[in-house]
Amino acid sequence: xxxxxxxxxxxxxSQFGARLRVIPTLPAAVLLALCLLGFLAPxxxxxxxxxxxxxxxxxxxxxxxxxQWAYPLGTDLLGRDILSRLLYGARTxxxxxxxxxxxxxxxxxxxxxxxxxxxxxxxxIIMRFTDIALSLPLILVAIVLAAAIGTSFGNVILxxxxxxxxxxxxxxxxxxxxxxxxxxxxxxxxxxCSHFRIIWRHIFPSVLPTLLVLVTLQAxxxxxxxxxxxxxxxxxxPSTPAWGLMISEGRTVMDSAWWVxxxxxxxxxxxxxxxxxxxxxxxxxxxxxxxxx
Amino acid sequence: MIHDKNVLLEVEDLQTSFITGSQLVPVVDxxxxxxxxxxxxxxxxxxxxGKTMTCLTILRLLPAPTARVTRGRIVxxxxxxxxxxxxxxxxxxxxxxxxxxxxxxxxxxxxxxxANQVGEAIALHQGLRGATLRQRVIEELGRVxxxxxxxxxxxxxxxxxxxxxxxxxxxxxxxxxxSLLIADEPTTALDVTVQAQYLRLxxxxxxxxxxxxxxxxxxxxxxxxxxxxxxxxxxxxxVEMAETREIFDNPRHPYTxxxxxxxxxxxxxxxxxxxxxxxxxxxxxxxxxxxxAPRCRLAxxxxxxxxxxxxxxxxxxxxxxxxxxxxxxx
Amino acid sequence: xxxxxxxxxxxxxVCFVVVSCLVFYAARLTGDPTVLLLSEMASKEDxxxxxxxxxxxxxxxVQYGLFLKQAIRGDLGxxxxxxxxxxxxxAARFPASLQLGSVAFIITLLIAxxxxxxxxxxxxTVLDNAGRVFxxxxxxxxxxxLGLILMLVFAxxxxxxxxxxxxxxxxxILPAVTMGxxxxxxVMRLTRSAMLEVLESEYVKMARIxxxxxxxxxxxxxLKNALLPVVTFSVLLFAEMIAxxxxxxxxxxxxxxxxxxxxxxxxxxxPMVQGTVLLLSAxxxxxxxxxxxxxxxxxxxxxxxx
Numbered sequence: 001x002x003x004x005x006x007x008x009x010x011x012x013x014s015q016f017g018a019r020l021r022v023i024p025t026l027p028a029a030v031l032l033a034l035c036l037l038g039f040l041a042p043x044x045x046x047x048x049x050x051x052x053x054x055x056x057x058x059x060x061x062x063x064x065x066x067x068q069w070a071y072p073l074g075t076d077l078l079g080r081d082i083l084s085r086l087l088y089g090a091r092t093x094x095x096x097x098x099x100x101x102x103x104x105x106x107x108x109x110x111x112x113x114x115x116x117x118x119x120x121x122x123x124x125i126i127m128r129f130t131d132i133a134l135s136l137p138l139i140l141v142a143i144v145l146a147a148a149i150g151t152s153f154g155n156v157i158l159x160x161x162x163x164x165x166x167x168x169x170x171x172x173x174x175x176x177x178x179x180x181x182x183x184x185x186x187x188x189x190x191x192x193c194s195h196f197r198i199i200w201r202h203i204f205p206s207v208l209p210t211l212l213v214l215v216t217l218q219a220x221x222x223x224x225x226x227x228x229x230x231x232x233x234x235x236x237x238p239s240t241p242a243w244g245l246m247i248s249e250g251r252t253v254m255d256s257a258w259w260v261x262x263x264x265x266x267x268x269x270x271x272x273x274x275x276x277x278x279x280x281x282x283x284x285x286x287x288x289x290x291x292x293x
Numbered sequence: 294m295i296h297d298k299n300v301l302l303e304v305e306d307l308q309t310s311f312i313t314g315s316q317l318v319p320v321v322d323x324x325x326x327x328x329x330x331x332x333x334x335x336x337x338x339x340x341x342x343g344k345t346m347t348c349l350t351i352l353r354l355l356p357a358p359t360a361r362v363t364r365g366r367i368v369x370x371x372x373x374x375x376x377x378x379x380x381x382x383x384x385x386x387x388x389x390x391x392x393x394x395x396x397x398x399x400x401x402x403x404x405x406x407x408a409n410q411v412g413e414a415i416a417l418h419q420g421l422r423g424a425t426l427r428q429r430v431i432e433e434l435g436r437v438x439x440x441x442x443x444x445x446x447x448x449x450x451x452x453x454x455x456x457x458x459x460x461x462x463x464x465x466x467x468x469x470x471x472s473l474l475i476a477d478e479p480t481t482a483l484d485v486t487v488q489a490q491y492l493r494l495x496x497x498x499x500x501x502x503x504x505x506x507x508x509x510x511x512x513x514x515x516x517x518x519x520x521x522x523x524x525x526x527x528x529x530x531x532v533e534m535a536e537t538r539e540i541f542d543n544p545r546h547p548y549t550x551x552x553x554x555x556x557x558x559x560x561x562x563x564x565x566x567x568x569x570x571x572x573x574x575x576x577x578x579x580x581x582x583x584x585x586a587p588r589c590r591l592a593x594x595x596x597x598x599x600x601x602x603x604x605x606x607x608x609x610x611x612x613x614x615x616x617x618x619x620x621x622x623x
Numbered sequence: 624x625x626x627x628x629x630x631x632x633x634x635x636x637v638c639f640v641v642v643s644c645l646v647f648y649a650a651r652l653t654g655d656p657t658v659l660l661l662s663e664m665a666s667k668e669d670x671x672x673x674x675x676x677x678x679x680x681x682x683x684x685v686q687y688g689l690f691l692k693q694a695i696r697g698d699l700g701x702x703x704x705x706x707x708x709x710x711x712x713x714a715a716r717f718p719a720s721l722q723l724g725s726v727a728f729i730i731t732l733l734i735a736x737x738x739x740x741x742x743x744x745x746x747x748t749v750l751d752n753a754g755r756v757f758x759x760x761x762x763x764x765x766x767x768x769l770g771l772i773l774m775l776v777f778a779x780x781x782x783x784x785x786x787x788x789x790x791x792x793x794x795x796i797l798p799a800v801t802m803g804x805x806x807x808x809x810v811m812r813l814t815r816s817a818m819l820e821v822l823e824s825e826y827v828k829m830a831r832i833x834x835x836x837x838x839x840x841x842x843x844x845x846l847k848n849a850l851l852p853v854v855t856f857s858v859l860l861f862a863e864m865i866a867x868x869x870x871x872x873x874x875x876x877x878x879x880x881x882x883x884x885x886x887x888x889x890x891x892x893x894p895m896v897q898g899t900v901l902l903l904s905a906x907x908x909x910x911x912x913x914x915x916x917x918x919x920x921x922x923x924x925x926x927x928x929x
Contacts, residue, residue: 131634132637132638132641137862137865137866137903137904137907138862139862139865139866139869140642140865140900140903140904140907141645143869143884143885143888143896143900144645144646144649144896144897144900145649146888147649147887147888147891147893147896148649148893220762220763224763224765227765228765228766228767228866228870231765231767231870232767232869232870232873232885233885233888233889234885234888244765244767247765247767247768247771248767251771254771254774254775254779255775255779258775261768261771261772261775262772264768265765265768265771265772268765268768269763269764269765269768272763272764272765273759273760273763275763276759276762276763277759280759352832354828354831354832382834383834383835383836384834385834386831386832386833386834387832387833387834387835388834391832391833392832394825394828394829394832396825399824399825399826400825400826400828400829401826401829402826402829402830402844402847402848403826403848404847404848405844405847413833413835414833414834417833417834417835418834462829465829465833466832
């Protein structure tokens with residue numbers, strides 16, 4: 001059987017599905033482009049995202065009558081350039097996603113490794129925490145926290161980390177359980193390696209592919225979560241440009257200025273969609289047993 | 294081919310192929326045999342030789358669109374099954390031709406009771422309902438010798454033992470008293486004592502109802518016990534077919550002989566265990582000529598052309614150029 | 624099965640206690656409520672008296688105990704904004720949320736399950752691919768944005784449906800579709816993959832061997848087993864549904880509990896936030912429990928134990 005194709009046989013049956021899977025380059029390229037744009041925002045944004053001139057408020061996009069090419073996608077209620085705000089918003093989303101993933105991933109991975117490797121009481125305790133964390137409706141926690149101590153960049157990250165770490169922990173634990181029974185681990189134990197060494201040098205590298213898939217799959221979800229929280233007013237505080245905030249601010253003028261709401265939403269869609277597609281492709285290649293979340 | 298009224302099923306030059314990419318790979322390649330009423334035909338061979346695909350083809354349950362019948366006829370009770378409409382085939386499946394699968398744990402639906410599963414085929418093909426249906430289900434369960442059948446009606450498959458489950462699977466297959474039962478390695482998953490009971494049960498049912506059986510197995514012991522005739526398959530073709538006694542006494546194909554030699558014997562002095570060298574061939578890249586040649590001790594130049602079938606004795610056919618040189622097991 | 628239910632019920636209770644602790648603690652983080660309640664002219668003695676009156680001078684565990692005791696009796700405090708008992712406001716708002724949620728849920732089931740089943744049965748066809756594209760898009764769209772766009776297109780530009788608020792049956796359409804969108808793609812994907820797996824099984828082959836018509840093979844034999852993993856994953860979906868309710872109600876100004884929560888946060892009406900979160904958490908936990916029991920019912924292996 002020819003095994004050169006990167007797709008699983010079942011996807012070969014459908015043309016479109018096959019193309020979606022065989023060419024991850026499109027979502028990867030889009031995602032990379034968005035990351036780059038966000039990263040370079042201070043250099044390429046035509047205007048300041050925070051300063052706007054009220055004289056320019058609610059200008060439509062450049063190709064509609066009344067628009068100007070100085071403000072290609074139009075301006076918002078305070079006269080701020082939407083394109084610039086979009087670029088900075090990309091930065092915000094990426095920053096939140098990156099930090100949240102690193103923190104949650106590290107925490108979850110460590111706990112998962114410990115839980116899977118040592119088993120017994122350690123495992124029981126950690127899994128208990130994971131169960132409770134997974135069964136709490138964390139959007140409510142976000143809202144309560146926002147009501148209690150206000151909104152901030154840190155709070156958003158905290159909430160997302162609380163939401164994410166159990167999934168990493170669970171997945172890593174499962175992988176660890178199956179890997180630790182393998183021969184090369186037994187050999188390491190016979191060679192009298194310390195626990196730490198075994199975990200770090202032998203088990204962790206095998207867990208990495210799954211982690212990678214999880215990270216990519218989660219990236220889209222994090223961006224969605226962050227923008228939803230920002231939209232509701234319990235996420236990023238209004239001082240920082242964020243896509244969710246832009247949409248919520250644009251609500252009041254939506255009927256006459258549709259562009260204020262359209263562009264940020266499309267940006268979110270683009271980023272999340274490419275993240276999801278890339279994550280799906282990675283999962284199909286590296287670990288088809290991962291369930292959809 | 295023998296054309297007499299006694300022939301229930303006649304398979305003529307059947308070819309079933311898998312579609313991989315743009316290639317058609319035949320996994321059943323020109324297979325012909327017949328099954329008479331009341332007779333049991335054994336299909337024996339290594340995994341992947343096409344035994345199960347042949348059975349699925351008869352029932353026309355091939356996994357479309359990856360597999361297709363590309364040639365041949367399957368004549369059952371006088372009509373070609375390959376020409377029947379889906380609705381006609383559904384009327385035949387379960388009622389006239391039925392099948393027992395290998396693993397009863399997976400072939401019984403875990404979400405439904407035994408009564409439900411046994412009764413389903415009866416309700417479908419014979420239209421029984423309510424109390425009559427229930428009575429009939431109890432009868433069928435009794436026929437496969439499940440004690441206290443009535444108490445098990447509401448049981449789920451996972452609560453039963455392996456042997457019981459296989460009987461239930463048998464009850465489902467036999468519920469409508471089919472004229473042909475296809476058994477695909479039904480005892481492989483059972484332990485030996487349970488195996489013996491189950492085989493005896495099938496034989497008894499056959500005696501009572503006069504049904505025919507196709508028995509797929511890789512176990513010559515089962516063949517000896519159950520089958521009147523045997524067809525030996527290799528790489529999608531039948532290489533030898535004869536009555537059971539004849540196959541054991543006088544195997545004429547090197548493959549058959551090698552298979553028999555692999556069986557450990559307890560009479561005579563202890564001998565080292567034998568196995569057949571090599572692997573079954575890749576069906577998408579077959580050598581021209583005899584498919585067993587790469588592994589055959591008697592292979593020679595003449596084997597580069599596919600051997601035509603010889604008839605050695607009445608109802609003993611073999612496909613080998615050097616059949617005369619194959620010394621029997623004795 | 625009874626043992627299973629009791630075990631799960633205990634676990635649910637623990638969860639609820641944890642949530643109430645979190646909420647209670649979060650309330651204390653807002654700072655001294657007396658500052659908000661008294662005018663600036665009030666003296667220190669007034670503040671101290673008010674604090675004693677509110678029971679804030681007692682140790683925190685005692686406060687928590689009092690809080691629980693009151694909550695069980697149904698007294699969740701009084702809204703600082705509306706000056707009405709929290710429980711009364713919640714009770715008045717709850718039916719609206721329940722109605723919207725039910726309609727959205729029914730829409731999800733009616734759309735996602737059949738499409739998921741059909742997608743699996745006719746894998747590789749145009750409809751299957753369309754369904755999968757729809758599912759991927761659906762999971763990538765922000766819900767609130769979808770609601771706004773739908774509102775823009777159907778209410779503002781086309782004028783076909785009312786934009787916001789609750790009133791006639793027409794008011795249900797946009798919010799219910801939006802809220803249903805939260806769960807439909809996921810359920811569709813789950814159903815499809817569960818069905819695909821089940822359709823490969825031996826007992827489905829057996830059902831065909833019996834001569835059953837294909838629709839019965841799919842809808843009776845396959846689906847019942849496929850529903851199992853779908854139901855287990857609905858646990859995760861329940862959280863999405865509550866989030867979806869909050870977002871949808873906010874977007875469409877639907878007078879339900881979700882919208883109440885967000886506006887209470889905006890106005891810093893902490894008793895209201897507290898009560899609403901407790902209610903939603905209780906619902907969520909109860910919902911999970913129901914799902915687990917349903918799962919046990921569907922799988923005879925759990926129902927009758929091993």
